[in-house]
Amino acid sequence: MRLVTISEIEAAAHRVAGTAVRTPLLRQPWASGELWVKPESLQQIGAFKIRGAYNAIAALEDADRARGVVAYSSGNHAQAVAYSAHAFGIPAVIVVPDVAPRLKVDATRRWGAEVVEVPIAEQAPAALAIARERGLTLIPPFDHLDVIAGQGTIGLEIAADLPDVETVLVPVSGGGLAAGIGTAIKALRPGAKVYGVEPELAGDSAESLRIGRRVEWPMERRARTIADGLRAQPSELTFAHLRKVLDGIVTVTEDEIRDTVRALARQARLVAEPSGATATAAFLHHSGELPGGRTVAVVSGGNIDPALLAELLA
Amino acid sequence: MRLVTISEIEAAAHRVAGTAVRTPLLRQPWASGELWVKPESLQQIGAFKIRGAYNAIAALEDADRARGVVAYSSGNHAQAVAYSAHAFGIPAVIVVPDVAPRLKVDATRRWGAEVVEVPIAEQAPAALAIARERGLTLIPPFDHLDVIAGQGTIGLEIAADLPDVETVLVPVSGGGLAAGIGTAIKALRPGAKVYGVEPELAGDSAESLRIGRRVEWPMERRARTIADGLRAQPSELTFAHLRKVLDGIVTVTEDEIRDTVRALARQARLVAEPSGATATAAFLHHSGELPGGRTVAVVSGGNIDPALLAELLA
Structure with missing residues (x-):
């Protein structure tokens, strides 16, 4: 199976320039350790999918x-x-x-x-x-090389803005985002580690990577998580990328996700949807499972129901 | 009285690079008209003051x-x-x-x-x-040329990122932010209009500019606004800048400020404090008093009490 290349990701960067926001890396001094977040929630549609x-x-x-x-x-x-x-x-x-x-x-x-x-x-x-x-x-949501290449442009920006990055944390659902970012980081910063992050309640990719082949979790099971953007499962194509580029997958609890939506609003002044908060949740609550060092967590989206955000803030 | 120069602002840009976040301009497609916001709320301390x-x-x-x-x-x-x-x-x-x-x-x-x-x-x-x-x-909060020059670096970034900008909206309190940004914009984009924005309840600068000299509003009067960052008044130094670089001042109501904090969270995925929402409120609610066209509103800060944000979102 042919995987996406760094030159396809670089070509994608030229195409999306001027349409996708060149999001900054934001250092988060309130978190213990060295955390930067990449706020893809600030894209015009509120998510990296653009x-x-x-x-x-x-x-x-x-x-x-x-x-x-x-x-x-x-x-x-x-x-x-x-x-x-x-x-x-x-x-x-x-x-x-x-x-x-x-x-x-x-x-x-x-x-x-x-x-x-x-x-x-x-x-x-x-x-x-x-x-x-x-x-x-x-236009499929993740099962396509051009889609993966587009998401990978986030990895190019991380490598450019934090050249000595040590760890990158990326939410995993269908796997296009992690496939693209992982490919870019491994090509440009081969010493850096790339970890996927999933809700425990939709931890199919963590299980799949552990046993080395794709497992199916029934939709009713995955639908239990509050992270409604992370209920898809990788395709053969994205799974082949994940096996190659991920150093591991961390799973986070529903409480950790809720806590991190709250922390991102209060401390980082970012509105994140539950899916978008998972990578930061892994940094805040699972540092023992991660290599540490200069870490970037991708905040993948910000389309949260305002009533839910109000409930988490109150 | 000596006013700040564009070369002092350019020198400031070199000094603050690497410490201040180079905030992006974010196009807001949900607002009718052409609005970009500049989210200074994303600075590490949550405000442009850095x-x-x-x-x-x-x-x-x-x-x-x-x-x-x-x-x-x-x-x-x-x-x-x-x-x-x-x-x-x-x-x-x-x-x-x-x-x-x-x-x-x-x-x-x-x-x-x-x-x-x-x-x-x-x-x-x-x-x-x-x-x-x-x-x-x-180190004074606004009454100093080096402080004004530092705030002016926001104007340089606006001119670079949106070269054909037509209108810039900036909150006014002590006036350092508007003085610096106005100086940069008028030097680099002389055709663009720069408007200050104040809460009606702390509209001392609007009145001062109208009559051509600084008027004092007692603190009890200014303290009524929810925009707690906009209760200061210009000094002689900042007022001299404002007279030179502002094309006018728009005042916004408390309800408009609250409504805009809500809109920025829901639509722009940004946590803004009431003071930080005023410039966007002017765009949303006072377009008739503004020249229009490609407009940038500075979101000056995001340090809002989480309970207040929850109340506005619910």
């Missing part, structure tokens, strides 16, 4: 791109594809489950995308049917 | 700096001076009123500063006495 989606669309042949794109997602990938299509002035169809939160659906419509609501089990087949019928290109 | 304090200390003669510094403040300037002194490895004494919030005093102590608590009316004389007795240099 990097992969935009890169994948930018990499299409002009004629294919002009016909438009389709995606299925109820979360940050939906907004990322809708936003990127809007930026290119091309049509986008987003297939969402009919149970998707109204707020997220509205955010997707804001970018002019056509939203198609279907029962949750029909999302993928509906998107494939639309792609075929209308000649649109499907 | 730029001026650090620049003023860096500009001291080596022997003076080595003896140490003193400041009086209960707010963000206290942390800025303590942090900067810590970075230089020099002693710092911070004189705080005995009514200062415990949280802010603790944050100041974190940087190793000696904290001296006195009745609020004795803050300034106590600081001056300590400076004289111990040979320390007083």
